[in-house]
Amino acid sequence: MNGRLRVLVWALPPFIFLGAFYFLPLVRILVTALGPDRLVGGGQAVLPDWRSLAAVLGFTTWQALVSTAASLVAGLPLAWWLRDHGSRLRSVARLLLTVPFVMPVVVTASAFVALMGPSGLLNRWLMGWFDLSAPPIQLMHTFGIIILAHVFYNTSVVVRVVSGFWSQQDRRLAAAAGTLGATAWRTLVTVEAPLVLPAVVSSGLLVFLFCFSSFGVVLILGGLRFSTLEVAIYRQAVSYFNLPAAAVLALVQLAVTFTAMSLYTRLQRRHAVPQQVESTERLADGGPRTRGHWIRDGLGTAAALILVSPLAALTVQSFSVGTSEWSLVNYAGLLQGRADSAFLASPVEAVGNSVRNALATMVVSLVLGTGMAYTLFLMPGRAGRWLDPVFLLPLGTSAVTLGLGYIISMGPLRTSSLLVPAAHALIASPFVLRVILPALRRLQPGLRQASAVLGATSRQTWWRVELPLLLPACAVASVFAFAVSMGEFGAALLIARPEHPTMPLMIFGLLGRPGLANLGQAQALSVVLMAVTGASMFALDRLPVAIREF
Amino acid sequence: MAYLEVQDLWKSFGGTGAVLRGLGFTQERGEILCLLGASGCGKTTVLHILAGLMQAESGRVRLGGRDQDGIPVHARRIGYVFQDHVLFPHLSVRRNVEYGLRMLKWPARQRGRRVHEMLELVDLAGYEERPVRGLSGGESQRVALARSLAPAPDLLLLDEPLSSVDQRLRGDLVAELRSVLEAQSITAVYVTHDLEEAYFMGDRVAFLHDGRVNRIDAPSALVANPVTVACARYLGMGNIFALDTSVGRRLREWAISSADSGLDRFGIGTTHLLIRPQTELRTGHRDGGQGLRCRGKVAALRPKVNEVQVELALSQPDLEGTTIRLDLARTGISRELQTDLEASVAGSAAGPWTLDANCVAWLTE
Numbered sequence: 001m002n003g004r005l006r007v008l009v010w011a012l013p014p015f016i017f018l019g020a021f022y023f024l025p026l027v028r029i030l031v032t033a034l035g036p037d038r039l040v041g042g043g044q045a046v047l048p049d050w051r052s053l054a055a056v057l058g059f060t061t062w063q064a065l066v067s068t069a070a071s072l073v074a075g076l077p078l079a080w081w082l083r084d085h086g087s088r089l090r091s092v093a094r095l096l097l098t099v100p101f102v103m104p105v106v107v108t109a110s111a112f113v114a115l116m117g118p119s120g121l122l123n124r125w126l127m128g129w130f131d132l133s134a135p136p137i138q139l140m141h142t143f144g145i146i147i148l149a150h151v152f153y154n155t156s157v158v159v160r161v162v163s164g165f166w167s168q169q170d171r172r173l174a175a176a177a178g179t180l181g182a183t184a185w186r187t188l189v190t191v192e193a194p195l196v197l198p199a200v201v202s203s204g205l206l207v208f209l210f211c212f213s214s215f216g217v218v219l220i221l222g223g224l225r226f227s228t229l230e231v232a233i234y235r236q237a238v239s240y241f242n243l244p245a246a247a248v249l250a251l252v253q254l255a256v257t258f259t260a261m262s263l264y265t266r267l268q269r270r271h272a273v274p275q276q277v278e279s280t281e282r283l284a285d286g287g288p289r290t291r292g293h294w295i296r297d298g299l300g301t302a303a304a305l306i307l308v309s310p311l312a313a314l315t316v317q318s319f320s321v322g323t324s325e326w327s328l329v330n331y332a333g334l335l336q337g338r339a340d341s342a343f344l345a346s347p348v349e350a351v352g353n354s355v356r357n358a359l360a361t362m363v364v365s366l367v368l369g370t371g372m373a374y375t376l377f378l379m380p381g382r383a384g385r386w387l388d389p390v391f392l393l394p395l396g397t398s399a400v401t402l403g404l405g406y407i408i409s410m411g412p413l414r415t416s417s418l419l420v421p422a423a424h425a426l427i428a429s430p431f432v433l434r435v436i437l438p439a440l441r442r443l444q445p446g447l448r449q450a451s452a453v454l455g456a457t458s459r460q461t462w463w464r465v466e467l468p469l470l471l472p473a474c475a476v477a478s479v480f481a482f483a484v485s486m487g488e489f490g491a492a493l494l495i496a497r498p499e500h501p502t503m504p505l506m507i508f509g510l511l512g513r514p515g516l517a518n519l520g521q522a523q524a525l526s527v528v529l530m531a532v533t534g535a536s537m538f539a540l541d542r543l544p545v546a547i548r549e550f
Numbered sequence: 551m552a553y554l555e556v557q558d559l560w561k562s563f564g565g566t567g568a569v570l571r572g573l574g575f576t577q578e579r580g581e582i583l584c585l586l587g588a589s590g591c592g593k594t595t596v597l598h599i600l601a602g603l604m605q606a607e608s609g610r611v612r613l614g615g616r617d618q619d620g621i622p623v624h625a626r627r628i629g630y631v632f633q634d635h636v637l638f639p640h641l642s643v644r645r646n647v648e649y650g651l652r653m654l655k656w657p658a659r660q661r662g663r664r665v666h667e668m669l670e671l672v673d674l675a676g677y678e679e680r681p682v683r684g685l686s687g688g689e690s691q692r693v694a695l696a697r698s699l700a701p702a703p704d705l706l707l708l709d710e711p712l713s714s715v716d717q718r719l720r721g722d723l724v725a726e727l728r729s730v731l732e733a734q735s736i737t738a739v740y741v742t743h744d745l746e747e748a749y750f751m752g753d754r755v756a757f758l759h760d761g762r763v764n765r766i767d768a769p770s771a772l773v774a775n776p777v778t779v780a781c782a783r784y785l786g787m788g789n790i791f792a793l794d795t796s797v798g799r800r801l802r803e804w805a806i807s808s809a810d811s812g813l814d815r816f817g818i819g820t821t822h823l824l825i826r827p828q829t830e831l832r833t834g835h836r837d838g839g840q841g842l843r844c845r846g847k848v849a850a851l852r853p854k855v856n857e858v859q860v861e862l863a864l865s866q867p868d869l870e871g872t873t874i875r876l877d878l879a880r881t882g883i884s885r886e887l888q889t890d891l892e893a894s895v896a897g898s899a900a901g902p903w904t905l906d907a908n909c910v911a912w913l914t915e
Contacts, residue, residue, distance in 0.1 A: 175632075176636045176638075177649070179624075179629065179707075180629075180650035181653035184624075191638055
């Protein structure tokens, strides 16, 4: 098989898939928003007027800016504290801080309800201690709780990006400043801070991007009062079935996220190797542990604990009913079939759907991601460099937009239960690509030649040499894809059939129903989802393959 | 009272024994002291403690009569030239050099003058506005030197400053560095593992071994008379024999048998005998000639660039089986010796030889 043909064989599946499940939906959105056939919905579609569009865009931007600023304020001191590896407390804190980032959005939402909702842990305690008749914390459906949830998520982004970058910084730079007469504070301001600035900016940009496309948090915690672009797309599409209006909003969303994405990647590239870290001997943390160290470690650990407290509250609340006694009633309720006639499926069925979807996602995204990886690997020079960002495009597209695209474009396929795994595979494929491609590039080229010289055809070489060596990377990628699919909310909300809900959809539904029984079950199901996600991430941590972070 | 007094420093990292075990030395104002030692012997740790970047577990550092304990790094007025330079990558050459002056709140005009003066000193005038990223290894090293000299520190510490510089340039840079330090009449502690660098840089050389200053002396004296076993080994001298073995005892008798064999330096605590490899070897036993007489067969003859290595297996009755290695200067080998050496390698006859009496030295543990 000659080289060109091999590239084609690898490139064909991802291209067909991307074409059908990514570019076609996007083009249809474009056509729906701008084209002549705006009257898809059957009647006269009401396009959003400029005023309300500006209002939604304004609020989306404003809450993203506030969330970004708050996450930076919360995250930077922690990043500063975690820049040195060292005490045991710090490694515990570092581990705690990675947890929020990997949690599915519905878990976060129900965790915040469990912590500060009307019947949440804090209110229960406060009412008990001070004999209050009404819950003192009334944060549900406020701007504040949206920002808090965003900070919960994104502080870990800031901490990871900045402290990772900071720990690469040669500690002797600070020592040099010290010997030249700079106090610790001036060293921070004149040397350390300017050198980590690129990481701060890119983490800020990333957080802005996440918050700008925030959907689940605003929808669940913000209630009807608040609407980001994502929520507006969802409401237009699902509540009013006004697809042209939704498409116009999706277009705005796409424009903003792509701009931010390209800014981010450009920044990343420019600051890829900013400092030399060749020195073998880093300056050891030689000083004795002073009281300052203990105070810092104590404060840092406390901050990390506060950050994960919603998850702890969620776990506690899932085991209690009404008053403060421990019980398994909520978990038992999950097994009892439909909780409410409003649901067309039971929680157990939802778990089954989610696992089925996740397994399908795993297979499809592995095939897609491996195809993409080989395409980039075999594609010579320029074309490869141009294709790389194309394969990453699904990352920059919000799940809700994707879901909307499917509703518009899939015609009779719209009711297929395969649509959810397809969307999830599309979302997971950039991650798979990012795990497999480095592994592929690390394979010694001599291995292929040695195998060929020994008489193996290129197919035999792939089967007997390359594939076994890529298996660890494939395992990591599979776990990743599995976790992504289990927790995905936005796309599933638009395209999953009501009779085939996934776990996140079930949680969303339960949270929206009145009654403590529903709330309890939502929290129990959230704990199950949290455990699955946590276990996958724990497994990832153990696997011996480096994951490139985004 | 000496300008810099370092007394009884102890320091350990984690569980792996103590790196410094009671290290101490003194240094006069304007003197350049080289700390010489194998990697991992704690040289850099000493500098870190002197600079205040690290705390010793016990011990005392006095600079200019002032105890340095409790003075934070930034208040110590110490210059530090790091291994591979550690220039601030986000600042220009000028901003790097004037960094210390800004900390001292010098006005801009004076800062500019001082930076210019310093860059001229290290031969980099006109480099002010360059970014430091593009500098070569040698240039970076000189900027680092200018940066640490600009605030006129009381003590300059240099941690293997030339280790990342091209080997060919190193010789020139050593000379250049030495003249800059002399021009500033600065007191400096210079850490290196390279014997040649230490030889040319230091007014005195302190050889570090086992967490202590093993030997401290002028460089030429150190090489001429290593005194300790560890120092002799570090200088690459073989032929070290412990006196508490039977071979050692017989070698001692043999060495004492010759009059002028450095016996006067044989003192209390002497534990080893060293036969310096670089010596003279004569053929035959001449009457009345001075030197150490021996018999032996040349086991191997290895030509090197400037010398010939001779492996001499002694065969006289009481020294049978002892082998010594000699590095004879190529130019010093007479035709007669050459012929005899070659004959000894070829035949089995053990010829009579005479070693220069000065080649014997006595070492302490």
